[in-house]
Amino acid sequence: MNVLKNAASAAALAYCLLSAPVHAQVAPSTAANEADGTVPEIVVTAQLRRESAQTVPIAVTAVTGDSLTRAGVASLQDLAAAVPGVVVSKSVSYGLAPIAIRGLGGPAGGGSLFTDQPVAVYVDGVYVPALAQSVSNFLDVDTMQVLRGPQGTLYGRNSTAGAILLGSKRPDLSQVGGTVSASYASFAAAAISGVLNLPLIADRLGLRLAVGHDSGGNWARNASDSRRFGGGENTTMRGTLRWQDDGGATIDLIVDHSNGTANPATLSLATVSPAPRGPTLGTVYVGNPYLRRADLATVVDNRMVEISGDQQTRTRATDFTLIAEVPLGGVTLTAISGYRNFRVSGTQDVSPAPTPAAITNTNNTVQQQKSFSQELRLGSNSTGPAKWILGAYYFHQETDAFINIINVQGGPPVATGFGATGPIFAGRPAGTTALFDAAQTVNSYALFADATYQLGDRLAVTGGIRYSRDEKAATIANTVRTITNSVLAGPILLNASCPSATTSCRGTYENVSPRAVVTFQATPRNMVYGSFSKGFNSGGFNNFGNVLNPSDPTNPLENGSERITNYEIGTKNEFFGRKLKLNIAAFQTEYRDLHIRQAVLTGGVAIVNVPKARVRGVEVETLLYPLDGLSLALNGSYLDGTIREGTLAALPSNAGTIVLGQNQTVVSQNVAGNRLSRAPRWQGSATLSYAVPTGFGTITPSVSWRGQTSVWFLETNQDNGQYRAAGWSEVDLRVALAGEDNKWELAAFGRNVFDRRYISQIVPFTGFPVATFNTPATWGLNGKINF
Template sequence: MASTLAYAQTGELRTGDSLDEIITTAQRRVENQQSVPIALTVLDDNFILDNEIQTLEDLNGSIPNFYATRSVSYGAAPLSIRGIGGANGGGNFYNDEPVGVYIDGVYVARLSVSTSDLADIESIQVLRGPQGTLYGRNSTAGAILITTKESQIQHEGSLRLSATDLGDFSVQGAMTGALSDHITGRLALAYSDREGFGTNTVDDTTPGGSQSFTARGRVSFEPQDNLQVHIIAEHQNRESNPVLIAVTDVGLTGTASPFIQRSDLNEILQSNRFATNDDNYSHSTTNSLTVNGSYDLGALNITTISGYRDWSLNGKQDSDSTALQLFTNSGDIKSEQFSQEIRVASNLDAPLKWTIGAYYLHETTAVNFDIQNFQGLFGLGTDAAFSGQQDTDAYAVFADATYAFDDRLSLTMGGRYSYEHKDFTNDLIISTLTDGTLPLTFMGGATLPAGSIFSNPPQFQDNESFSDFSPRIVLDFQLNPNTLFYSSYSQGFKSGGFNSFGLASAFESENIESYEAGFKTEFAENRLRLNASAFAYDYSNLQIRLPVPTGGVDIQNIGTAKIHGLELETHAKLMRGLMLSANISWLDTEIKNGLISAVSSSVGPFPIGAPLPITTEDTAGNPLTRSPNFSGYFNIRYEKPMGHLKAGMSATLKHQSGVHFLETNQNSPTFSNEAWEEIDIRASLAARNDNWELALFGKNIFNNRHITAVTALGGFPNASVNEPVKWGVEALIKY
């Protein structure tokens, strides 16, 4: 199944005069993308190779209304679709994300996958809009389906090498073939070493680098024609030292403000000179085991997906961008999950097609974390130590059915009932070196004398349950064999949870109602494809993140928001060998009501570690975070045969308008980013039979530097930045 997936932007260039058919599994069955009433983008291995996609972060700017941040630290790079993104970006390690990520059908509970290397990948499908019925597990914004390459009967393999002028180096290799009459296997290995960029002015080291190693083995059994079993085991180890910039001025007198932007920020972005007296690092290890089975009974097909995954991370972050020991945090996270899904689907060529299923997930996440405010200079500030664990059990049953009234008009109805139970414990010890009063979110605003160590209660324990029914209704009309119109209504649900850095009751679930209409069409003898969608969301009980004075973030619920948007994707064979791919998206988001206790942007510098003045902030009228009003992608590629060879050239332009990174205090420039553009180019020479390829490429060739994320960390907001211009060479060999 996975081997038939093709990419809608560059894959078609490699065959014929017309666009290739794009196959998707968005509705849990194999279908032509143009006949599926869902806004989606399918990326194949050609796109991943041509665009140097190593992590999901690298997809930023390539997909309509999709926003991916660079990781600030601790392996978390929040994803956002159509203005809906997780509250994770400031360090809530237990919170679920609204963009569900699935690898070979297994839901990944922790966000570590967004920074994990993508090795030996067959396809990436990005589904936009609530996907709760068929995918569930909090996929209110959308879902990303990652499919690794399948094993083959024929013995074959590949080796890919890549290097850049920044010192980056990567190698990927894979081999596959038959192990016996009914068993095939595949082995994939990958290593990457990103050297980083810039200079740490304190110790003359180079931040921003990473090293990762991935090994994946796959064994597929087909003991009889109607039974398939796939066993996939993977190990990945990743080490990184992210570039962090404190976006506010930090005074040597022991004062700071999260809303006073440092005067030299633009100079730092352009010069690549950073300051930190402690190494920022993030070390993670992931192990996973997936067992997929499919049994064809003729009229029915039974599918089972079992998944086990453990992920551990140890990290440290120096957040003040000075040569002094002002604000650091460190900790380790461990997550272990098991999931089981069973589906039964109709398998007949009949007017009614249906799928029913059940799902279970158990996850345990344990966190030990230490936050030090202004230690080591004048003996001021606070030290906060957290040790907590959350256990989650999630259950769901779902059904989805499509009835074709005739060969043109179809109605789809589905629904999913979800139930989750979370048990949470947290130990919190705060040490103060000056007199101070803690904010209300920490132990009810207790006043702590200088030199005290305070822990009350000794251990915070709580549990909460969440449930929801998420329906889906779709009406689609096939105007002609090449044109589909559709309209849909769906609901999404993201469960509530507990804050990593507080001793408070659980925050509540958030909900979304989605209204969408669109069309998909091909014309000019299938040389031009045009897909468009318009959508409106009613978003309620939003989970937003706010800075906590002692470090970390506090997630709270606010009122409602409205989201409206348009998306347009086009792919055209302009002439033999010349391919144009483009997408544009417009997005309007607005919080309609939501009074919340927060730090006012009018506050001036305050002693680090001291209590912040909390006021009631009205967020009404503010846009949602990470929701650019306009984004665009433009790629043109030309490929020409030359005897037994073929030459290719391509250029890509990506643009995003400015965004905010905090729902409150948007009159301050600290938690925002301006519009940006990046241009990439690539030239290649390859064999006509695709057995080898040599390529030269340039990324961000005009060196457009910009902030990709700002994380709220008390008085020390931190920013991550995009990479500077880099040039590279790549070689690919297949046999």
Template sequence: MKKLILLTASCASIVAAMPAWAQESAEDETGGVQDIVVTATRQATNLQDTPIAITAVTSDTLEERGLKSTADLSQAVPNATFRRVQGAFGPGVSAFIRGIGQADTSLGSEPSVAYYVDDVYYPLLLGSNFDLLDLDHIEVLRGPQGTLFGRNSLAGAVNIVSKAPSLTEASAYVQATMGSYNRIDIRAGFNVPLTPNLGLSVSGVSKKRDGYQRMLDFRCDMERKGTSALSGRLPYSSAINTSANNFKADDCTVGRLGGEDVRAIRGSLRWEPVDNVSLTLIGDYTRDRSENPADKLLVVTGPGGANLQTQANYFGVTYDSRFVTGDPFTTYASYTDPVGAGVVIPLTTTGGESFWNGRANRGGASFSPVTRLDNWGVSAKLVVGLTDDIDLTAIAGYRKMTEDHAFDIDGSPLTLEHTLLNIGESYKNIEIRLSGKSDLIDWVAGGFYFEGDGFTHAITYSPQSAFFKIQNIKYTPLSKAVFANVTIKPLDGLGIVAGGRYSDDEKDVDFSNVLDTNPILDLTKGDTAFKIKPAATRFDWKLGVNYAFSNDLMVYASASTGARLPGYNTRPQQPSQVVSFGSDETLAYELGIKADLFDRKLRLNLAGFYTDYKSRYTNTTGAEINMIAGAARPGTCVIVPLPAGGPGATTCRTTPYNAATDGAQNPAAGIGVLSIPRTYFINTPGKVKGFEIEMEARPIDGLAINAAVGFAKFDSPDLKLPTRANDRLAGLPEWNGTIGIQYMLDAPQLGGTVTPRLDWFYTGDIKPSAARNTYNQPAYSLFNSRLTYHHEEHDVSVALGVTNLFDKRYYYNFFIYQDIGFPNVNGQPGTPRQWFVELSKKF
């Protein structure tokens, strides 16, 4: 962390050596930091005149830093964590701002960061890894943004703004990238003014890259290493690897994880029939067939339950470290049950519930580690200038998303638990706003309507918990809101902000999760079915004041509220686990400074915040007695109470039940019963405090420096429970930061410029588990480099780049499955060093 602070201070010191302080109004802005127009207040304003903590990233900045999707935003935004989620959660992006967020992509879980794409609300984390195609800029607003962005903007909002078609100039571009792991990316687009008041733009992208993690055939790899005895009777993952006296495979790779295969297209039509009317129609489609993220079995923490041991015995192996490859970029995951379909494995002498009972769908199950996502949408935005100072804006959008994904929970050739999901949602939303500006007051008022229709169809194939369950869920969310925001300017430079939003939200849920052994729904035999309607009506508000000492220096302070909608346990495995919980609610205070200094050679934005997390529903994991197990089915669990008082919580031992040492079976005491994982929800209010510093400098022509650092400290009574090993939020760093520097050199002999660039990204240490410190992720630094040649006359650029320049080994996250009763710990390894060559041409 000292390096982060020292480097930030060093960059500031370099800039501070410049000779003159900022004038009140810089007349010559050549070579200085440029203005960015944002719409965070639902009106077009200069970033530096907007009294909100915003990181605005332009398309040029994204290009310079090599950021291609929303999952890359952590490398540009302090106090924010955006990353592709672990494979169990499908093709989504976890989103956290200032320590608040959500990683679960289930339709039943509400996010804490609201996405808006060209003013249209996107309600899901699933499918939110948007390619930044034909983008003008991205605005990341710290939360809460409960008044103007509303629904689920508890942590903040991400506002993605595309380029509008030009009505006066035709243009086009094409960009091709080749790189490591057979990477081939093609991006292209064009803009055509069809008439003096009608313009069309179309853009598309194709991205293809092999995965950086290899899936290995376990038996083949053991034979290749000369340790074939360790494979027991486990079959080959691929018959082509079958060895003989004249053949032994030298590469046991049967698949890959972490690859990318995405196609997307976007079209926009802009019509301005008269000066005061503008209509923009947008359509887009994304097809994603990417591999699951890389996932690695890191540690086997015990032999697992009776079924896992029975399965291991069947193949003459032990569930132990033989399934840990030792290389972060290889895995023995097979996504296949090696037990054949219809096979019966009888109960063993150690007891246990037999999963393989001869049923046709027990055994032989094989799932694909490739995502199948289709996401398309259309929208319309109408802006009418009613007067010179008052505008009417109407926005309507429709989107449909469907996706399939599967997951192997442990990454071994045995079957601990597999999941297969088919998820979809269609929705429509409408927003109407009136806005106006005058010397005394700026104001906006409007209404919002959102309606969705979603479904989840899933299979949980779980030998560990001794069941095969089929889940069907239907969701119909409905949201209505009205809002208003005013900025009163009684004195020159002074602004007083007040805003409010009344919202009414509900979500009808029809849930069923049934065992394959029950011919009809039977809640007494392990099936789960219920209908529920999480709902909330609330009023959110904001008050603020800002004062501009000059055109280049503003201070502001604000207080605001926000909320995340109520929810329920999205993965109950039996009726005792059906539970709902209320809304998360916050009250946040923010104090900030925005300054353009040294004749606009330096931009410095600082913000400090304190968030009172008044209502915070968190989950506590454990296990409980399987209600269908009965007293005659011994297992490995003993009941212990949760610190927060969750009834029926259990803790699982690592050895099977033994009547001689454990005594008689006693379900009431948790002795000699089968257990299954479960989640309890408790309200654990907290406080978050921290700061962000963002700096951009252009001290001399051609030189550009950017730096940012963020710190967020979470404090909650929940973090001080005796059972917690960490007084930190699980999965999040307290510190993150970035520094980048580039210098554009004139190269007249080459007919253009040469620009080298270096970026450094810092992520503080991460505590992935609240219950243990064994698998913490140390802080790490990543470096990216890029060298770009641009030919001025032909507007052609060639770039050579390297990401993770020093080939740092790190993990995006760890999944401590032992916290929920499984005998394993997995990790999602970060990408190794990769190179690329990029050729682009503008017309």
């Protein structure tokens, strides 16, 4: 097969060239392994049973919570280029930080509220539907597992690009203990957290409490006033109660709550200037959206933004998880119940105007997502040649969203007078206020089965299948009114809703996703696998969809289901007495009716299908212990993500100077051959760490590098580069001093120490690009006490 031949060639090239691919501080390691200099054994649940990561025929990166802490990884947003094939963008608005795996994932902004993300995040086995919540801060994490590629059988909740599994630490039923940690860094970034473990009934009942608070980090200066952006404040609390009986049955009740505010630092990439248009229209703002501002480098180096209106995001979440595992002879019954209640509100100023900025575009929102899920699994626990799992899954979600997009130059010129619905204003260019009031209910059902059979000592075969059914019902009401700069309501320009006499806004989407794997265990430490799998992301409705013209190709009311076929070969190895780990995966994924997150010029995001796309590549992970205490992690990926067939709506590249906010004519653009967004061709990281024993403890200096080549943020208009970000790299440093008994640790760290600045995300608002950037160089101290 050509894909495997090409992948094998790319694998060899990748291994030679990527002598630097996971945030070495993110490299899995433990104190024990640092002492004896061997590759650590990490247990994963990628196949819904506990197995060594090196024996699982899936491309999975597993990291311990302690490793994440050492790396300074506080949320998924800190994983950019740290895990092969994973791209994470900084939030542009409302906490929405898109996650992409192997070139797929994440919206072009915060609008696709009714469609699940291709990268599914699970916390303690419960699916997290809200993108803003899935990238919230970590607290008392036990493990993080990143599963790359479609996970349509075992993790079938639209996990078409991959899945991220986060597990929190459980109570220790035998002894009292805990941790207190604190850090302080540049830009007044402070964080403190504490964990208390309490056995309530010895070996029977235990409680674990964790709380964390962080604030500061506002690194960007506003050009027109004293406000600062780029940071925020967040408080997270979690309580876990575990009960265990003599037969090995356990019940975990997990309750967590969080409150947060964020101040996104955004910057226009185009120059917009005031232009007098006579006494009737007054002054309007004009610019070329595809001409990058000449002073961009200076503004970025000076850490400046230009925000005139309000810009803040507020989030609140309360979650309940109940997990029961009950051994029943040769099988184990697992039940996972989850309830999540997430609310986000805020205001964003998206006025790409010069300094001092003028308020021309803004939006505000209130969104709430409530979900309940129930999963039941019956799995074998015998030591025989067969291992199997049967399961059933139910998911219910209710989404309510109110979004108001204000555009003070969006309407046509108006004359003096008084209309039937209110005053008609003159003397200023007319604007619009677009109100989107939308709600959706989802009921999802699934049945799945997966089994592995050992054919002798070396060969094993795995087969799995999942049936999924999603039922969706949406209500969408759109109202557009004329306004003036004083935001007074004038005539109604649009008033439409769905359901209507001609459109029901109800849909049912079904799919069967199979999986087949062959594994050959050449030696106890060397294995090769080949897999074939399918997945799907159900169709649905666009909350910004065109209710007047549901078949509008630029903003359809409904989108079809996305279907995926994935081929993969891989090898996992440990050599030289477990001094070296070398894992390689090569893959090709074919997408049918791929979901593209396309920005709508009037505001919001539409999910649009393109008929064909292909993603293929190679991922390499290595970990080497050449000497006791010395570790070197080298990981990376090569990726080719291309649209093979399709058209998308685009503002013409030769649009020239246009009036900001006024309606523009879009064209249908053939995007066959264009690269997918957030899909760097090369990506990698490297970490070198050396633990040096002393008479009073251990000193561990470490240095890590990570970087990637250029990426696109739109699949259209790739002939001018305005929506392209250059490649980047960062270097981090850390020196830690830990006590002999590991009861305390003090560390000094520097992140992005060479102050490399680069674009993290670009999103079009009313046709003009708005960007976020990475955090500047940061230096700080961290201390931790274990008791």
